[in-house]
Amino acid sequence: MKEDTNQLPKTPEAQLQRAAEVHRRLLAFYGRPEWRYPLQALDELVSTILSQNTNDRNRDAAFQSLRAHFSTWEAVRDARPEEVITAIRTAGLANQKGPRIQAVLREITAERGSLDLNFLAEMEASEARAWLMRFNGVGPKTAAIVLLFSLGKAAFPVDTHIYRVTGRIGLRPLTMTVEQAHDHLAALFPAEDYGPAHLNIIRLGREICQARKPNCAGCPLNDLCDYARSRPEAR
Numbered sequence: 001m002k003e004d005t006n007q008l009p010k011t012p013e014a015q016l017q018r019a020a021e022v023h024r025r026l027l028a029f030y031g032r033p034e035w036r037y038p039l040q041a042l043d044e045l046v047s048t049i050l051s052q053n054t055n056d057r058n059r060d061a062a063f064q065s066l067r068a069h070f071s072t073w074e075a076v077r078d079a080r081p082e083e084v085i086t087a088i089r090t091a092g093l094a095n096q097k098g099p100r101i102q103a104v105l106r107e108i109t110a111e112r113g114s115l116d117l118n119f120l121a122e123m124e125a126s127e128a129r130a131w132l133m134r135f136n137g138v139g140p141k142t143a144a145i146v147l148l149f150s151l152g153k154a155a156f157p158v159d160t161h162i163y164r165v166t167g168r169i170g171l172r173p174l175t176m177t178v179e180q181a182h183d184h185l186a187a188l189f190p191a192e193d194y195g196p197a198h199l200n201i202i203r204l205g206r207e208i209c210q211a212r213k214p215n216c217a218g219c220p221l222n223d224l225c226d227y228a229r230s231r232p233e234a235r
Contacts, residue, residue, distance in 0.1 A: 065088060077109065103135075128143075140182045166181065214228075
């Protein structure tokens with residue numbers, strides 16, 4: 001079945017109203033979520049690179065293994081690549097992620113003279129995002145997670161779950177790219193709601209609005225969603 005059944009609200013005001021209603025219902029359904037635990041910006045950057053194409057459990061296990069094997073990020077940067085790869089094996093794609101993490105650490109050191117990203121807190125969000133995204137393997141989602149959860153800056157990260165769900169429920173045009181969706185969705189929610197909205201939409205995508213077998217009948221948004229209404233089993 002095609003998923004391009006939803007109609008985007010026709011006016012900016014209607015789009016904002018739909019976003020507000022989505023957020024309200026998800027808060028009522030899931031509660032107001034908290035980020036797993038706060039990390040320093042560099043820690044969050046490495047953790048988010050580890051999270052690419054894996055789940056939270058594997059990400060956290062790989063991050064903890066990396067910290068257990070190496071006492072500092074400088075030690076990670078200077079280690080033999082195979083040592084880093086072995087330490088992060090549980091994250092998957094370790095042969096790619098290990099060298100990528102080491103390259104980012106080396107580039108930060110070369111530019112800043114040390115492994116400290118606290119200076120990003122003094123930048124505007126757009127400037128800090130552009131700085132982070134210069135590194136290979138740091139895309140808009142990774143940069144936005146560091147900005148939002150480590151630096152407290154206005155950014156709306158979009159992962160595969162958020163991209164899928166927001167397309168189905170009409171919060172973004174279906175032809176919009178993942179990259180474009182970051183700024184588009186950020187414009188629909190108040191900045192103070194970015195974190196809770198991000199986390200609750202992800203949870204909805206993982207638990208209910210799954211890619212292949214969405215549980216539309218159990219979704220708190222099904223009456224807002226043309227995709228759900230198009231599926232007989234959702235009625």
